[in-house]
Structure formats: structure tokens, C-alpha cells
Amino acid sequence: MLSKSPIVDDSVLMRWMRTEMNKLNDGIVSERKSLAQLLLEEKPTARTKGGKDHLFDTATLRNLSEKLPKNLHDKLKLPILFFFDNHVPDSCYLNDAHALQALQTLEEISRLRTMQQGRLWVGRSIAYTIMKKYPTVVQIVMG
Template sequence: MPVQPSAGDEPTLMRWMRLEIGRINDGVVAERKRLSHLLREEHPSSVTKGGSEYNFDRDALLRMEQALPRDLQVRLRLPILFYFDSTVPDSFFLADEAALQALQCLEEISPLRRMQGGRLWIAKPIVYAIMNRYPTAMQVMMR
């Protein structure tokens, strides 16, 4: 017979879950850099939350440079972060207005889409397709 956790176990479970989410997010870039800055670097890179080096795909950055207006290149911080929320299992959300504008300029998201409440929900298959077209320029982060 399975053992049901008691109400007193909840704080312990929540601490454990936060620890696990932190481990999962160790590969996420800690200091997101502006696209314009990354384009000037000989080897565009940053550091992850776990302390590892994160190298950007130069070809993806160059494709973005060609498609985005200069003012957006200066405002856009990479990688673009899509957030996973376990309460919405089929989508990720975007919480960065410059990222939304960039994805619209790249024709990855309809120009008619708007954020609501500071978020734009995007179906997982669409996010995965975008990530495949712009490797290392996008990451998923758990919340």
C-alpha cells in the first residue's frame, strides 16, 4: 500500500523540489549578454549558473544580426529564456519584451501576438523548432 505524504512533509518536499530545479537550471546562462556585445566577441560566450562556460553558435548570432534592426540588437539579451511552468504542461512562456520583438522580426512568432500580464505563452513544439533554428541563442528554464 503506497504511503501518502502528510501535511508536515510539504516543507521538506518543497525544499527538495527547489534544490532539484536549481540543479536543472545550472546549465542556464547566469549573465545574459546583449546580442551587439556577443557579436564583438571573438568567441562569444558567457557563464552558466553552475559556473561552466556557455559558448554561443556564431552562425546563429550572425543570422540574428542580419534580421534584427540595430536598436533591437542593442536591447536583446541572449540567450532568450523560455520558462517552464508545471501548471501549463504543453507550453513555455516568454517574459522579455525585446525577445518577443526579436522573435517577431525573425518571423518565428506572429506580429499580432502580445504579452498579457508580462507573459506570452508559446506551444512547446514551436519553441523547440525555434531552438533548433537558433542553437544556443535560446534556453529553457524551470520555475
């Protein structure tokens, strides 16, 4: 008689994967702040889901401040979040129109790209490149 191993059970596997994803997302900022607000702080930080402080790179914030129009400083919430969807293996999405506007102004994403149903899908490599270029102000949410 064959017995089913508990690890093969989809519900057990999905619970385990959800637990691991939550651990990975502990470092994601839960209380996002505007660029304008972060520029006023002596030590720009925001609280993460795990309860720790996420320290923003001041040079990167200044760089954004210089390159982005003033009217976007109050609207742009940082960090910019890209979301991985485990059903789409090579892409992730952005769901913040102000973040898209900022990334288009910075020429990281083409102005021809538009959001569809509240999302803009990009290749993961593009998201990683943007994250590397703008340290601490871009995060990737595992989902």
C-alpha cells in the same frame, strides 16, 4: 498504526523537486549579454548559474545580426529565455519584450501575439522548435 512515509510529505517532495530544478537550471546563463556585445567577442561566451561558460554559436549570432534590425542589436539580451511553469503543463512563457520583437521579426511568433501582464505564453513545442532552430541563443528555464 499507519505511519506517514517522509517521501509522501509534500514539503519533502517539494524541496526535492526544487533541488532537481536547480540542478537542471545550472546551465542557464546568469549574465546575459546583448547581441551587439556578443558579436564583438572573438569567442562569444556568457557565465552560467553553475559558474561555467556558455559558448554561443557564431553562425547563429551572425544569422541574427543579418536578419534583425540594428536598433535591436543593443536591446536584445541573449540567450532568449523561455520559462516553464509547473502549473501549466503544456506551455511556457517569454517575459522579454525585445525577445518577442526579435522572434516576431524572424517570423517565429505571429505579430498578432502580444504580451499580457508581462508574459507571452506559447506551447512548449513552439519553444523547443525555436530553440532547435537557433542553437545556443535560446534556453528553457525550469521552474
